[in-house]
Amino acid sequence: MDNKTTSFDPHHGHYEHPENSSEYTGLTVNSGVSQPPCVNPYMKPRRRRTFTPAELVEGILKGDVTMLSRAVTLVESVAPEHQAMAREVIEKCLPYSGNSRRIGITGVPGAGKSTSIDVFGLHVLRDGGKLAVLAIDPSSERTKGSILGDKTRMEKLSQHPEAFIRPSPSAGSLGGVARKTRETIILCEAAGYNNVFVETVGVGQSETAVHSMVDFFMLIQIAGAGDELQGIKRGIMEMADGIVINKADGDNVDRARLAQAQFKSALQLLPAPPSGWQPEVLCYSGYYEIGIDEVWDMIDRYFQFITDNGFFERQRREQARYWMYETIDSELRRRFYDDPDRAAALSNAERLVLSNRLSPFTAALKLLGEK
Numbered sequence: 619m620d621n622k623t624t625s626f627d628p629h630h631g632h633y634e635h636p637e638n639s640s641e642y643t644g645l646t647v648n649s650g651v652s653q654p655p656c657v658n659p660y661m662k663p664r665r666r667r668t669f670t671p672a673e674l675v676e677g678i679l680k681g682d683v684t685m686l687s688r689a690v691t692l693v694e695s696v697a698p699e700h701q702a703m704a705r706e707v708i709e710k711c712l713p714y715s716g717n718s719r720r721i722g723i724t725g726v727p728g729a730g731k732s733t734s735i736d737v738f739g740l741h742v743l744r745d746g747g748k749l750a751v752l753a754i755d756p757s758s759e760r761t762k763g764s765i766l767g768d769k770t771r772m773e774k775l776s777q778h779p780e781a782f783i784r785p786s787p788s789a790g791s792l793g794g795v796a797r798k799t800r801e802t803i804i805l806c807e808a809a810g811y812n813n814v815f816v817e818t819v820g821v822g823q824s825e826t827a828v829h830s831m832v833d834f835f836m837l838i839q840i841a842g843a844g845d846e847l848q849g850i851k852r853g854i855m856e857m858a859d860g861i862v863i864n865k866a867d868g869d870n871v872d873r874a875r876l877a878q879a880q881f882k883s884a885l886q887l888l889p890a891p892p893s894g895w896q897p898e899v900l901c902y903s904g905y906y907e908i909g910i911d912e913v914w915d916m917i918d919r920y921f922q923f924i925t926d927n928g929f930f931e932r933q934r935r936e937q938a939r940y941w942m943y944e945t946i947d948s949e950l951r952r953r954f955y956d957d958p959d960r961a962a963a964l965s966n967a968e969r970l971v972l973s974n975r976l977s978p979f980t981a982a983l984k985l986l987g988e989k
């Protein structure tokens with residue numbers, strides 16, 4: 619590119635930059651440099667190939683991680699054509715799914731979920747097999763920032779060749795996010811992942827969603843100053859198959875033991891869970907790797923117990939039913955509200971209801987197409 623600072627343009631007969639004439643001093647205007655079409659002209663443009671559902675399924679069944687990731691991306695996409703492809707892939711993978719231990723892990727931020735998953739993950743991989751770590755993170759939907767999204771939180775596991783870590787899908791409602799995670803479980807299982815962890819932040823609604831897709835639900839707690847039971851919702855305790863008290867190390871051991879006793883007696887007051895399994899409360903330290911064997915021994919015993927008494931199968935069937943109705947509910951709602959003709963009808967009805975000219979019930983039924 620030639621640099622015409624004070625260039626006289628012979629074609630147009632005037633200075634390209636009149637500011638550069640002797641009239642103006644202390645100012646030089648340089649010509650702009652046009653953007654090169656490509657920084658490296660030898661680089662071939664790389665286009666991501668799109669794979670057909672059949673190719674994706676073939677890759678997934680071979681355990682190809684790239685193909686698995688691509689399929690999960692389709693599952694997470696909101697584009698209708700992607701969703702159609704994702705459905706096809708899921709249907710074809712379904713016969714090969716179901717063969718994993720699905721473990722839900724919850725706990726408030728700071729309870730030590732990532733530290734623990736790192737250690738628990740390596741523990742299960744010791745005996746071979748594969749592990750998928752998925753997450754449902756309600757914060758990512760509200761704030762667009764994710765508490766669980768960062769892979770590097772699980773330092774050792776993220777480098778393990780048999781571990782597949784996928785942050786939470788972020789688009790849509792909690793129900794939508796949870797459904798995507800559930801579908802991702804199916805794909806991971808078809809790809810040979812025989813252990814699946816689903817992590818969530820222990821702050822409310824998301825536990826129910828995770829509980830409805832796992833076999834074992836683990837609640838990670840930390841010992842506080844005698845107020846362990848405060849702030850944890852009874853509903854979450856009722857869902858837990860095991861409560862594990864983390865950070866039982868150093869000066870904290872006594873407090874952790876106290877918390878253990880308190881949780882044990884609190885559990886006594888809850889109704890017996892449908893599995894027939896009496897939830898256990900254990901202390902451990904994820905950071906110092908103390909008590910990890912005991913936690914996994916409990917999980918092994920649990921799986922043996924629910925396999926023997928038939929609860930494992932029963933719960934999986936119940937969960938499939940739950941997801942069918944859950945999907946019907948969310949799809950009905952989506953179709954109702956997404957209908958472009960409905961917006962005007964809705965605001966009209968709303969106006970009539972607000973001015974007391976129509977009852978909310980009649981308005982609703984009319985909108986739903988009933989007379």
Ligand code: GDP
Nearest residue numbers: 726727728729730731732733865903904905906
């Ligand atoms: P998360 O937010 O639940 O994923 O929690 P993290 O795993 O990020 O842990 C939060 C903090 O607690 C970090 O500073 C960890 O180093 C610390 N931590 C985690 N596990 C333990 C433990 O077993 N003992 C102690 N003393 N600290 C721990």
